Amino acid sequence: MIIKTREEPLELKLLRYLNNRMKLSDKEVNYLISLEKGFKGEEKYDDWLKKYLIGEWIVINDLLLNYNKNVFQIDSLLVSSKKIYLFNVKNYEGDFYIESDRWYSPSGSEIKDPLLQLNRSETLLRQFLVxxxxxxxIESLLIFINPEFHLYQAPLKLPAIFPSQLNRFMTKLNMSTAKLRFRDIEFAKKLVTFHREDDPYSRLSDYSFDKLKKGIICAGCNSFFGKCSYNTLVCSKCGFIEDVVSAVMRSVEEYQLFFPDKKITMNSIHEWCEVITSKKAIRRILKKEFRQLGHGSSAYYVNE
Ligand SMILES: [Zn+2]
Known part of the structure; x- marks a missing residue:
């Protein structure tokens, strides 16, 4: 039973959009790449669970909790009537190694010790549950989901499941399943009510409407559509074809994510989409897809 599903993180979406519309620093680009990779790993983990886990479990994915002003994030919780598994999923790829308790990537640079984060989450979760x-x-484990991952000099007692152990670990989970009690379900539902949405805006680099490149971005290859003809946009780079209404709606969605406090007006969306030269066309789409408030030059649009 999945009580909370995973969604693409808002921070990842925003950074990806920003990367299309302005120049990000190398640090930000690297961070974006690591977010993309992390999310892909979590999706892979979700598929693995969906495919092989049987018996009575409650799955709670992607929890952000706050205990006594300590914010902590959990990739996945597996609740049974016997115990709770806390999993942090890692999509590391290549040959990593540990030396004097420090973790190193294949390139030899030191990375954040994933055990520290795991232990911190476990401690805070335990206090929260009490x-x-x-x-x-609670049993906490690092789940290394990428089959191309290897860790040299891993301590024997490392609380981790390596790619080659995933099948056996799943068998062990499936054999340990037990009937869920009403209170387990009630507890899980209660825990989820404490989830808080992430607020990535303060962490993002400084952007504004004027600073961002205008136009409609191709959903196939992330480049900008060159021109619009007969209510259709065709990407000159990858050949992706999209109906104008769907392309404008995608762009409005993006606009809303970037500027949650700004009003959607015909002028702002016309400028934002740029490639659509006709203001009338923009107005027609907004009128059809949104609810209009106000009239004339002060008209703006809100979601139905
Ligand atoms: Zn394209």
Whole structure:
């Protein structure tokens, strides 16, 4: 039973959009790449669970909790009547190694010790659960989901499941399943009510409407559409074809993510989409797809 599904992180979406419309620093680009990779790994983990996990479990994905002003994130919780598994999913690829308790990437640069984060999450979750009156045993594990990952000099007792162990670990999980109690389900539902949405805006680089490149971005290859003819956009780079209404709606969605406090007006969307030269066409789409408030030059549009 999945009580909370995973969604693409808002920060990833925003950074990806920003990367199309302005020049990001190398650090930001690297961060974007690591977010993309991390999310892909989590999706792979979700598929693995969906495909092979049987029996009575409650799955809670992607939780962001706050305990006594300590914010912590959990990739996945697997709740049974016997214990709770806390999983942090890593999509590392290549030959990593540990030396004097420090973790190194294949290029030899030191990376953040994933165990520190795992232990911190476990400690905070345990205290949180005690406060909720739910003192269940927790087992925390790093799940290395990428088959191309290897860790040299891994300590024997490392709380981790390596790619070659995933099948056996799943068998072990499936054999340990037990009937869920009403209170397990109630607890899981309660825990999810404490989830808070991430607010990535403060962490993003400084952007504004004027600074961002205008136009409609091709959904196939992320380049800008060159021109619009007969209500159709054709990408000159990858050949992707899109109906104008769908392309404008995608761009408005992007605009709303970038500027949650700004009003959607005919002028702002006309400028934002740029490649659509006709203001009338923009107005027609907005009128059809949104609810119009106000009239004349002060008209703006809100979601139905
Ligand atoms: Zn394209």
């Amino acid at each position: 406060d909720l009156g739910f003192g269940t045993q």
